[in-house]
Amino acid sequence: SQTIHQWPATLVQPVGSPLSLECTVEGTSNPNLYWYRQAAGRGLQLLFYSVGIGQISSEVPQNLSASRPQDRQFILSSKKLLLSDSGFYLCAWSSYGLEAFFGQGTRLTVV
């Protein structure tokens, strides 16, 4: 069966520090991978999605970047965090034509 792992679960980082959130999927190959951000009281904002290794599409310009160094690994990064980067980050995967499956999320607080 397929599983998705996302870590860390919670993270507190100072403004200006770097960020690296990792997501890995098991039990499937060549999945579509997604990073979403969920701000308090708001819906899910699609940040990045990837259809293959090294292929990253960005939905909105921002202080974040994503990379897919391996087929089932998706990394969300920032060189310098802003206060506005605080939120709940969710990784997800899907295969063509099917639903998305989500990780448990990372609660990021920038202080």
Place this chain on the structure above:
Amino acid sequence: AQSVTQLDSQVPVFEEAPVELRCNYSSSVSVYLFWYVQYPNQGLQLLLKYLSGSTLVESINGFEAEFNKSQTSFHLRKPSVHISDTAEYFCAVRKSNTGNQFYFGTGTSLTVIP
């Protein structure tokens, strides 16, 4: 472009009462439709989905949703809610032909009152 509108941000309802959470979408092409549920500090879990076929789809815990193409809606209903149904509910769409992106509504917070 696709967009998803969830008309109610918060829905309080008494236990054992019926509930309807509304979802409308806009798309120039055929779409797949989904409802997800999110419990506090957790990821999203798929509740039910419409891909094709019967326009009425059901979940294992008593929720159902009906795809209405003419009204571009996919409202979620349950005839009798439980305390455990208290959660955030998200409607989502995905293009059925070449779509890779999922577009989510802003969510509806369902609170079941004892």
